[in-house]
Amino acid sequence: MKLPVIKQLSEQYTLDILRKxxxxxxxxxxxxxxxxxxxxxxxxxxILGAIWVLEQIEQGVPARDALRAFAQKVRxxxx
Numbered sequence: 001m002k003l004p005v006i007k008q009l010s011e012q013y014t015l016d017i018l019r020k021x022x023x024x025x026x027x028x029x030x031x032x033x034x035x036x037x038x039x040x041x042x043x044x045x046x047i048l049g050a051i052w053v054l055e056q057i058e059q060g061v062p063a064r065d066a067l068r069a070f071a072q073k074v075r076x077x078x079x
Contacts, residue, residue, distance in 0.1 A: 001045050001074060005036045007067055009050035010057075018051045049074075 009018065013033060021031040025044055037043035049070050056066035 001042065001049065002036065003049075003067060003071055005046045006049035006053060006070065007063075009035065009046060010053040010063070010067070013050070015051060015054050015058075018047055018054065022047045022051065 013021070017033065021033045021035065022044065025031040025035075025040060025047065029040060031043060031047065035043040035046055037046055052070050052073075053063065053066045056069065057063055061069070
């Protein structure tokens with residue numbers, strides 16, 4: 001997981017585009033958008049992270065705080 005990639009995706013694409021990219025990646029193995037990542041799993045993580053960040057922003061959370069909260073959420077789940 002690379003936070004700069006998640007940040008870039010959340011700034012570059014809308015929720016609808018990211019959700020479609022997630023669906024396409026799961027169904028066909030390609031997302032239809034440019035997503036940095038070593039493999040499909042990492043690309044999916046980046047897309048899902050960007051979706052989560054944008055959902056938080058829609059709820060009024062500042063972008064920077066949403067990105068940090070996602071990183072913390074991942075660290076907690078891995079620990």
